[in-house]
Amino acid sequence: MTAHDHGWAADLRFAIHCSVALFGLLLTVDAAAGRLTWPRALLWTGLAALLCAVLVPPRVRAGVGRLSCRGLLRERTVRTDRLVSVRWSDGVAQRLVLRDTDDCRVEVDPEVFLANPALWHRLDEDARGCVERGTLRCGVTALRQLSDRIDRRHARTVFTISGLE
Known part of the structure:
Protein backbone atom coordinates (compact mmCIF):
# COMPACT_ATOMS: atom_id res chain seq x y z
CA MET A 1 0.00 0.00 0.00
CA THR A 2 1.39 3.38 -1.01
CA ALA A 3 0.38 6.55 0.80
CA HIS A 4 0.88 10.01 -0.63
CA ASP A 5 0.37 13.66 0.23
CA HIS A 6 -3.26 14.43 -0.62
CA GLY A 7 -2.72 18.19 -0.38
CA TRP A 8 0.09 18.30 -2.93
CA ALA A 9 -2.14 19.07 -5.94
CA ALA A 10 -3.76 21.99 -4.13
CA ASP A 11 -0.34 23.32 -3.13
CA LEU A 12 0.82 23.03 -6.74
CA ARG A 13 -2.23 24.95 -7.95
CA PHE A 14 -1.55 27.64 -5.34
CA ALA A 15 2.06 27.99 -6.55
CA ILE A 16 0.92 28.30 -10.16
CA HIS A 17 -1.80 30.82 -9.30
CA CYS A 18 0.65 32.96 -7.33
CA SER A 19 3.18 33.01 -10.15
CA VAL A 20 0.51 33.77 -12.79
CA ALA A 21 -0.88 36.56 -10.60
CA LEU A 22 2.59 38.05 -10.16
CA PHE A 23 3.23 37.79 -13.91
CA GLY A 24 -0.08 39.47 -14.72
CA LEU A 25 0.49 42.21 -12.18
CA LEU A 26 4.00 42.95 -13.47
CA LEU A 27 2.80 43.06 -17.09
CA THR A 28 -0.13 45.31 -16.17
CA VAL A 29 2.02 47.76 -14.23
CA ASP A 30 4.64 47.83 -16.98
CA ALA A 31 2.01 48.32 -19.71
CA ALA A 32 0.27 51.07 -17.72
CA ALA A 33 3.60 52.87 -17.32
CA GLY A 34 4.26 52.52 -21.06
CA ARG A 35 7.53 50.65 -20.48
CA LEU A 36 6.55 47.13 -21.56
CA THR A 37 9.04 45.70 -24.05
CA TRP A 38 9.90 42.15 -25.12
CA PRO A 39 13.03 41.97 -22.93
CA ARG A 40 11.07 43.19 -19.91
CA ALA A 41 8.26 40.71 -20.64
CA LEU A 42 10.87 37.92 -20.76
CA LEU A 43 12.32 39.16 -17.48
CA TRP A 44 8.87 39.08 -15.84
CA THR A 45 8.27 35.61 -17.27
CA GLY A 46 11.52 34.38 -15.74
CA LEU A 47 10.68 35.98 -12.40
CA ALA A 48 7.24 34.35 -12.35
CA ALA A 49 8.76 30.98 -13.27
CA LEU A 50 11.31 31.35 -10.48
CA LEU A 51 8.54 32.11 -7.97
CA CYS A 52 6.65 29.04 -9.13
CA ALA A 53 9.78 26.88 -8.76
CA VAL A 54 10.30 28.14 -5.21
CA LEU A 55 6.67 27.62 -4.17
CA VAL A 56 6.11 24.14 -5.64
CA PRO A 57 6.23 21.73 -2.69
CA PRO A 58 8.01 18.38 -2.89
CA ARG A 59 5.78 15.38 -3.51
CA VAL A 60 5.94 12.91 -0.61
Whole structure:
Protein backbone atom coordinates (compact mmCIF):
# COMPACT_ATOMS: atom_id res chain seq x y z
CA MET A 1 0.00 0.00 0.00
CA THR A 2 1.39 3.38 -1.01
CA ALA A 3 0.38 6.55 0.80
CA HIS A 4 0.88 10.01 -0.63
CA ASP A 5 0.37 13.66 0.23
CA HIS A 6 -3.26 14.43 -0.62
CA GLY A 7 -2.72 18.19 -0.38
CA TRP A 8 0.09 18.30 -2.93
CA ALA A 9 -2.14 19.07 -5.94
CA ALA A 10 -3.76 21.99 -4.13
CA ASP A 11 -0.34 23.32 -3.13
CA LEU A 12 0.82 23.03 -6.74
CA ARG A 13 -2.23 24.95 -7.95
CA PHE A 14 -1.55 27.64 -5.34
CA ALA A 15 2.06 27.99 -6.55
CA ILE A 16 0.92 28.30 -10.16
CA HIS A 17 -1.80 30.82 -9.30
CA CYS A 18 0.65 32.96 -7.33
CA SER A 19 3.18 33.01 -10.15
CA VAL A 20 0.51 33.77 -12.79
CA ALA A 21 -0.88 36.56 -10.60
CA LEU A 22 2.59 38.05 -10.16
CA PHE A 23 3.23 37.79 -13.91
CA GLY A 24 -0.08 39.47 -14.72
CA LEU A 25 0.49 42.21 -12.18
CA LEU A 26 4.00 42.95 -13.47
CA LEU A 27 2.80 43.06 -17.09
CA THR A 28 -0.13 45.31 -16.17
CA VAL A 29 2.02 47.76 -14.23
CA ASP A 30 4.64 47.83 -16.98
CA ALA A 31 2.01 48.32 -19.71
CA ALA A 32 0.27 51.07 -17.72
CA ALA A 33 3.60 52.87 -17.32
CA GLY A 34 4.26 52.52 -21.06
CA ARG A 35 7.53 50.65 -20.48
CA LEU A 36 6.55 47.13 -21.56
CA THR A 37 9.04 45.70 -24.05
CA TRP A 38 9.90 42.15 -25.12
CA PRO A 39 13.03 41.97 -22.93
CA ARG A 40 11.07 43.19 -19.91
CA ALA A 41 8.26 40.71 -20.64
CA LEU A 42 10.87 37.92 -20.76
CA LEU A 43 12.32 39.16 -17.48
CA TRP A 44 8.87 39.08 -15.84
CA THR A 45 8.27 35.61 -17.27
CA GLY A 46 11.52 34.38 -15.74
CA LEU A 47 10.68 35.98 -12.40
CA ALA A 48 7.24 34.35 -12.35
CA ALA A 49 8.76 30.98 -13.27
CA LEU A 50 11.31 31.35 -10.48
CA LEU A 51 8.54 32.11 -7.97
CA CYS A 52 6.65 29.04 -9.13
CA ALA A 53 9.78 26.88 -8.76
CA VAL A 54 10.30 28.14 -5.21
CA LEU A 55 6.67 27.62 -4.17
CA VAL A 56 6.11 24.14 -5.64
CA PRO A 57 6.23 21.73 -2.69
CA PRO A 58 8.01 18.38 -2.89
CA ARG A 59 5.78 15.38 -3.51
CA VAL A 60 5.94 12.91 -0.61
CA ARG A 61 5.06 9.21 -0.96
CA ALA A 62 5.48 6.30 1.42
CA GLY A 63 5.29 2.58 0.84
CA VAL A 64 6.29 -0.42 2.85
CA GLY A 65 9.86 0.23 3.93
CA ARG A 66 10.45 3.46 2.01
CA LEU A 67 9.63 7.16 1.90
CA SER A 68 10.36 9.32 -1.12
CA CYS A 69 10.33 13.05 -1.59
CA ARG A 70 10.31 14.29 -5.19
CA GLY A 71 11.29 17.89 -5.83
CA LEU A 72 11.59 19.76 -9.11
CA LEU A 73 15.00 18.39 -10.01
CA ARG A 74 15.33 15.03 -8.31
CA GLU A 75 13.79 12.43 -6.07
CA ARG A 76 15.25 11.35 -2.76
CA THR A 77 14.29 8.07 -1.15
CA VAL A 78 15.04 6.72 2.30
CA ARG A 79 14.49 3.18 3.54
CA THR A 80 12.22 3.61 6.54
CA ASP A 81 12.71 0.00 7.54
CA ARG A 82 16.45 0.75 7.96
CA LEU A 83 16.43 4.15 9.69
CA VAL A 84 19.47 5.11 11.75
CA SER A 85 18.51 8.69 12.65
CA VAL A 86 15.54 11.02 12.71
CA ARG A 87 16.09 14.61 13.77
CA TRP A 88 14.68 18.10 13.49
CA SER A 89 16.61 20.36 11.13
CA ASP A 90 17.87 23.70 12.31
CA GLY A 91 16.57 26.70 10.46
CA VAL A 92 13.57 28.86 9.80
CA ALA A 93 11.44 26.16 8.15
CA GLN A 94 11.11 23.15 10.43
CA ARG A 95 11.93 19.87 8.69
CA LEU A 96 12.15 16.26 9.81
CA VAL A 97 15.42 14.75 8.51
CA LEU A 98 15.41 10.97 8.02
CA ARG A 99 18.63 9.01 7.37
CA ASP A 100 18.97 5.29 6.64
CA THR A 101 21.78 2.70 6.78
CA ASP A 102 22.73 3.44 3.15
CA ASP A 103 23.34 7.08 4.18
CA CYS A 104 20.37 8.25 2.09
CA ARG A 105 18.70 11.34 3.49
CA VAL A 106 15.26 12.90 3.08
CA GLU A 107 13.92 16.14 4.55
CA VAL A 108 10.15 16.39 4.99
CA ASP A 109 7.94 19.17 6.28
CA PRO A 110 6.19 17.78 9.40
CA GLU A 111 2.94 19.40 8.25
CA VAL A 112 2.78 16.73 5.54
CA PHE A 113 2.50 14.05 8.24
CA LEU A 114 0.02 16.13 10.23
CA ALA A 115 -2.25 16.47 7.19
CA ASN A 116 -1.87 12.89 5.95
CA PRO A 117 -2.40 10.22 8.61
CA ALA A 118 -1.64 7.39 6.16
CA LEU A 119 1.85 8.78 5.54
CA TRP A 120 2.44 9.10 9.27
CA HIS A 121 1.19 5.57 9.89
CA ARG A 122 3.65 4.14 7.33
CA LEU A 123 6.59 6.03 8.84
CA ASP A 124 5.61 5.28 12.43
CA GLU A 125 5.15 1.57 11.77
CA ASP A 126 8.55 1.23 10.08
CA ALA A 127 10.28 3.38 12.71
CA ARG A 128 8.90 1.22 15.52
CA GLY A 129 10.41 -1.81 13.78
CA CYS A 130 13.76 0.00 13.57
CA VAL A 131 13.63 0.75 17.30
CA GLU A 132 12.89 -2.91 18.07
CA ARG A 133 15.79 -4.07 15.87
CA GLY A 134 18.09 -1.45 17.36
CA THR A 135 19.01 0.32 14.12
CA LEU A 136 17.32 3.60 15.04
CA ARG A 137 19.75 4.99 17.58
CA CYS A 138 19.05 8.70 17.28
CA GLY A 139 15.60 10.14 16.84
CA VAL A 140 13.12 8.39 19.05
CA THR A 141 12.49 11.73 20.80
CA ALA A 142 11.88 13.53 17.49
CA LEU A 143 9.37 10.87 16.45
CA ARG A 144 7.65 11.06 19.83
CA GLN A 145 7.40 14.87 19.52
CA LEU A 146 5.84 14.54 16.08
CA SER A 147 3.49 11.83 17.33
CA ASP A 148 2.37 14.09 20.19
CA ARG A 149 1.71 16.96 17.75
CA ILE A 150 -0.35 14.67 15.53
CA ASP A 151 -2.31 13.29 18.51
CA ARG A 152 -3.03 16.81 19.82
CA ARG A 153 -4.23 17.97 16.40
CA HIS A 154 -6.51 14.97 15.96
CA ALA A 155 -7.92 15.32 19.49
CA ARG A 156 -8.58 19.03 18.86
CA THR A 157 -10.36 18.14 15.60
CA VAL A 158 -12.52 15.54 17.35
CA PHE A 159 -13.44 17.99 20.10
CA THR A 160 -14.27 20.70 17.57
CA ILE A 161 -16.45 18.42 15.45
CA SER A 162 -18.29 17.05 18.48
CA GLY A 163 -18.87 20.54 19.86
CA LEU A 164 -16.90 19.96 23.08
CA GLU A 165 -14.44 22.78 22.48
